[in-house]
Amino acid sequence: MENLWEKELCEGSTSYVDIFDDIKTESVSSGHGLSKNDLISTQLREKGNQKFKDSLWIDAMDYYNKSLRFAAIGTKNMSFVYANRAACFLHLKMFDKCLIDIEMAKEGNYPKELLPKLEKREADCLKMMKREKQEHLLERKLSFEANANFPCLANVVEIQWNDEFGRHVIAKCDLPAGKTILVEKSFLSTTLSGPFIGCATCQRTTMNFIACDHSMMSLLDSTIAVFCDDHCKQAGLHKYDCNFVYDRNQANDSQLRMMAQTIFFGMDAMENIDEMIQFVEETERIKSSWTPDSIVDAKSKYRLFLTLAAFPDENEKKSLVVKAKSLYGILIGIPTVNGVFNTTEKQQFLKHLVTKHVVIASQNAINATQNQCQRIATLGLIFPLFNHECAPNLLNFSIGDQQVCITMRPVKKGGQLFVSYVTADVSTRLRQTHLMNNFGFLCKCDKCELKSSTLAAKKLLADPLYLFLQRNRKVDLLNDTIRANIKEKCIDLLNKHGQTWFPELEFVVDLYVKSELYEH
Structure with missing residues (x-):
């Protein structure tokens, strides 16, 4: 990685050196998925119906979403999925989403003879909205x-x-x-939980998903893309790798997909590849002390991404260059990439760019929990x-x-x-x-270079609020009223005594953190 952005020494050459020279990689099994298929879509919907009969609303919805991904656009099969999914949302008390799915079913070629059943579901939903609390994120x-x-x-x-x-x-x-x-x-996110169960752009689940017009089924038993709505559909970078599987190994596929998306974002922000090369080279020259003025447009976001800090150790550097070479080999085989990086000079640039992106993404991505059934990586x-x-x-x-x-x-x-x-x-x-x-x-913080805190500790330990929290340290924080009271008292104590850190403050900090996190 020491030769990142190093150019060839040949007289008259402006090309970058081959950063992957002598780098060996393990093979990855990438490629395209399978076509949409209404027969498979029907079978999946029927499996969902069985889960619905067993009152397993989330499991039923999972099958309905899989069915949607297989369903041909504009078919009755798609309208059946919307109608059935609306029933799941109704049972989950997600009434707004129920009504959206009912409307999509009506607009989506739903059989006229079945409309009375759908209209009854709509009426039931409207009644329940008036008398029951709706579940909100x-x-x-x-x-x-x-x-x-x-x-x-x-x-x-x-x-x-x-x-x-x-x-x-x-x-x-x-x-x-x-x-x-x-x-x-x-900036970008991807699922870490095996087959896609959420929006391809934001990873949210239990939404009114719509399918990619061209989306097909991969051999991972998961379609490439569904979206929360038209906004996510248009905002995403799915057009660059529609129906493409980066690796049959799902964990590796997720990592490679996010890293590829960072490349696609840069491509999407520029008019052409020549502008992209110029932009990246300029950013490399100013990155050491550059501070962003804004991130309200795609180019400013991409420049900030390119300047994010990364500190891989020597072992990580070796493995990241190997991963970068694998990703480059995959990307250059995708028509939307190969068609624009179409000269040796541009391809050598891409090798360096992919390496930089892989290092930044791997060092700055955060693993997060979307819900009980999905983990995601966010950047x-x-x-x-x-x-x-x-x-x-x-x-x-x-x-x-x-x-x-x-x-x-x-x-x-x-x-x-x-x-x-x-x-x-x-x-x-x-x-x-x-x-x-x-x-x-x-x-070199207060915790690492501990100074005497006797006076501050005495004041905290004598505070009536502190004594109250100690007496109530094992209360049920799942109770909204109790949690709000504990949280308020923690904040009061932290504002009075938390200007500097000292060991005795840790109890209050921990309790405050729990009260915040239990809300989510």
Whole structure:
């Protein structure tokens, strides 16, 4: 990897060296999937009907979604899937989605003789909406107005750069604990849970899925793509690898697919490949001290991606170059890629670009839980800019394909906002070893260089709120009322005593974190 972006020494040549020279790879089994098939679609729908009879609504919906992926566009089979899926949403008390599916069934060639049954379902749904609570996904919102140039970030923080910390995020005013300052939808995401069960763009499940017009079935027993709605369908990068399987090994397929999508995003942001080459080369020249002005357009997002930090160790470098060579071999065989990287010079550039993308994606992607049946990998652009402390002042967690950051200790104006890159409950020695090996630095926070905290600890331990939390440390945080009360008291204590970290504060921090996470 030492020769990344190195050009040939031959006089007059502007081509990059072959970065994959002498790199051996293991073979991957990539290729195209199978065609849509109404017979298979019907069989899958009938399996869903059996699950429905057994009152297994989620399992039934899973089969209906598989059936939808096989169903030919505009057929009665597709309208049957929408109608049956609407019944699942009704039982799950997801009434809005039920009504959407009923409308799609009506618009999708649903047989006239069966319409009375569908209309009764619609009437039942409307009645239930009036008397029963609808299930909603909890969505986090910023506690302040959004930054106009970075809509995922609150306008009370800003991105800065200096020699000591590089790019980092600071508070523009005093920030109390318990405030949400980042809600970032992932730049790209992919499923880690085997066959696709969610939207190909955002990975959400139990939605009013619509199928790709050209989507086929892969040999992984999973179709390549369904989408939440037209927005996800149009916003995604599926057009570049429609009906393509990167590897029959599902885990490797997911990794390679996300890495490929980063390449597709760059291609999609540019008018042509010549512009892309110029853009990437310019970014390489300015990356060391570059700070983004905004991420409101595709080019600014791609430039930020290209400048994300990555610190692979020597063993990782070797394995990542091997993976990059495998991905390049796959990409160059896809017509949408091969058709534009159509000269030796452009293909040599692509080899270097793929290597850079593989390193950045592998070092910055985060594994997250979408729900009980799906794990996903997400890649953000702003979240990686937060620096590390072992005693962070931010709580960060994932909700689906979103990364959320909440202040869990007060931050003074001008203070830096930190997340933690390591597991909290390990020794200082192990934390420091991990940080040095993986990120190239040692942490100097209050937790790692512990100072005397006797006075601060005495004040905390004597506080009536602290004594109340100690007495109620084992309460049921699944109870909304109890959890809200505990959370409020934790925030009050953290604002009074949490300006600096000391060991006795850890109990309050842990309880606050649990009260936040139990909401999700």
